[in-house]
Amino acid sequence: MSKQDDRKIILGIAGLGTVGAGVVKIIEKHKALIAARAGCPVEIKAVSARDRSRDRGVDLSAYDWVDNAVDLAEEGSGVNLVVELIGGSDGPALALARKALGRGIGFVTANKALIATHGKELAVLAEETGAPLKFEAAVAGGIPIIKALREGLAGNAIESVRGILNGTCNYILTRMEHEGLAFDDVLKDAQQLGYAEADPTFDIDGIDTAHKTAILATLAFGTEPDIENLPTEGIRNIAPVDIEYAKELGYRIKLLGVTQQTAEGIETRVHPAMVPTRAAIANVMGPTNAVVVNGDAVGQTVYEGAGAGEGPTASAVMGDILDVARGAEGPRLGVPATSLKPSNPVPVVKHRGTYYIRLRVNDQPGVMADITKVLAEENVSIESMLQRGSASDGGVYIVLTTHETVEASVAATLDRFTTLQCVLETPTMLRIEA
């Protein structure tokens, strides 16, 4: 490796939360191993965080302390690779990214919001100045899925990527299924156990999954990251009864991020879905993440692992740092950033698929006729249908699954169901993902 003899990676780490401290620990613990794998020494020069006095379980006294994170990328800092673990799509994270990449300094980040929102701008800048830009930790924690898509599967035209990308949601859905509990009860418990944030909106409303899915769509299809036009539903409205029916029908409910090539174009969406219990992704339980990629040459590959936490996320950050050390570059978002196409997403009403619909209706003569008439008129063909429950509380459930149809027809059907006198509450609809 004679050509690398004079190389050295000199890190500036911005953000010293769990992941930042984890990165520091790994670099201190595995110094020799990391140098061997990098082909050159990897050292921390400077760190930055909001609160200097906080005990992070690591000794930071050997490193320069910088109050303003952006200063890590200033000329005098001596840093040649910035690791950004601050978070947030704007503010200091964005300022630091622009400063580092503008100066041709490498930038490694775990920040999905930043890449999903400003990824194109940053990649264009990085490719202009020749600065490395890496973000493995932004999606699916410790699973090297960014690398797999950008590099390992680069010889494929990607057909689809489907992922369980948020451990909090999968943990909640798993407990709802196993313990028969309601969403609110599991959420409360998950918050007490530290599996969910005090403000859980970002996770449970699918926003976190949407950021990750937007990044996967860019890598898979060479389109600009487009978080603005990404239809996003979370898991707040998943009821125990739907989990029960899913089980009875041979499915399990998972929050999925999906991006796929269709006849209409590229469809990218985040929503809870019914997946067949025999599918690999259906058997991913608790906080584990999983990604299923279909490519035209490779067929289906599946990746599973911890989606969050100190070790897994720090592992992904280290992978990026070592990539930069080895001199791996190439197009930052899979293809040259200036050639990224507008995302031009297929509206979700054009989605073709099969559906699960649950209605609560009055148990009275003629109900089934009313319902099947609407379905027939909207050209929605029934695959299976069952009626269940006593009418003691004045209503019974009708549950049906459809043959393949277009979502616009399902939406029209649901609208009409809502106006039927016999239908007692807003119908529930879940997409089925094969």
Place this chain on the structure above:
Amino acid sequence: MSKQDDRKIILGIAGLGTVGAGVVKIIEKHKALIAARAGCPVEIKAVSARDRSRDRGVDLSAYDWVDNAVDLAEEGSGVNLVVELIGGSDGPALALARKALGRGIGFVTANKALIATHGKELAVLAEETGAPLKFEAAVAGGIPIIKALREGLAGNAIESVRGILNGTCNYILTRMEHEGLAFDDVLKDAQQLGYAEADPTFDIDGIDTAHKTAILATLAFGTEPDIENLPTEGIRNIAPVDIEYAKELGYRIKLLGVTQQTAEGIETRVHPAMVPTRAAIANVMGPTNAVVVNGDAVGQTVYEGAGAGEGPTASAVMGDILDVARGAEGPRLGVPATSLKPSNPVPVVKHRGTYYIRLRVNDQPGVMADITKVLAEENVSIESMLQRGSASDGGVYIVLTTHETVEASVAATLDRFTTLQCVLETPTMLRIEA
């Protein structure tokens, strides 16, 4: 990407079997996509195979034909990246590798025997001359597991790697389980269906898995590939009765390649094992491959996909070609080749684990006492034990699983069982992998 404007990858492809033809097809089909992902054009200049007249389903007329594969790497060939798909640990594949790497020309191969046997020599040479050396397709087909270990998880001290690495064996074991058939019957059928070779030794005796496991051990632990000292057992002796008992005990039998850090050192071995049915790896069916990696930071990650075939293997080869195009280098075998340690494997008799033992015995008084006495004297502690079957054929089965013990004790136990008058045939032993 201004610095890459003058770069171009000019390929010479040696070996035009299924995979070689697959690589040619992908390059022709995805020319623009590949150039975008590579950051530079990728072209085929020359090809080589034994039989020029054979129809391979691709038009090769635009490429130079070279009769002697080694000529692809000669000065006048114009080739700057050789793709070797000939196979075999020596012969033309090795000659071509030495020639290409010696001249500083990149070398991409799907050849597990070559890397498992001569990997160190070739990596040392590549690092001296600066030539890229890549072998993603050598292990687990389309699954980018080499990249994951060498790069994505490079920040981890690897604890263990376990894999289902041979699709033929997993296909046979799956059918034995699902259809209750004997090994020989399934093998015959698999040969007719093209899932097994006419001479299946390489697959079913574990040699193919051993080559792949040797490579994984090198990447995981920085040791020299050492196929010579790798204990290897195949699946020839797996009986339907063991598959039945496995099921009853909550296990499934899989042929595993395992390499793991233990208190004694690094243990690397290939053998059929009982894996708990809830483990991810137990649910990998048919010709699918899977690899489970445990790292000290990332925890457990799992990778699944097609382990062989035109598309998946060509996908892996393309990933390597694009890696070379993007200029990714770094230590060829994960750490600088001159720093690889001798493999110094822990002998399998020192393996600590739990075991499954099946005996056929005379159904007579005192048998259980004889058997439990031996176990007690060899310090093998019983976890579960069951006796099954009628004595109509003069024997019954005794099946037991052990608590954790050292393999030497199990071996001594089995030796002593064999000498017992009541034991009717050589005992069967399978390691249990948690």
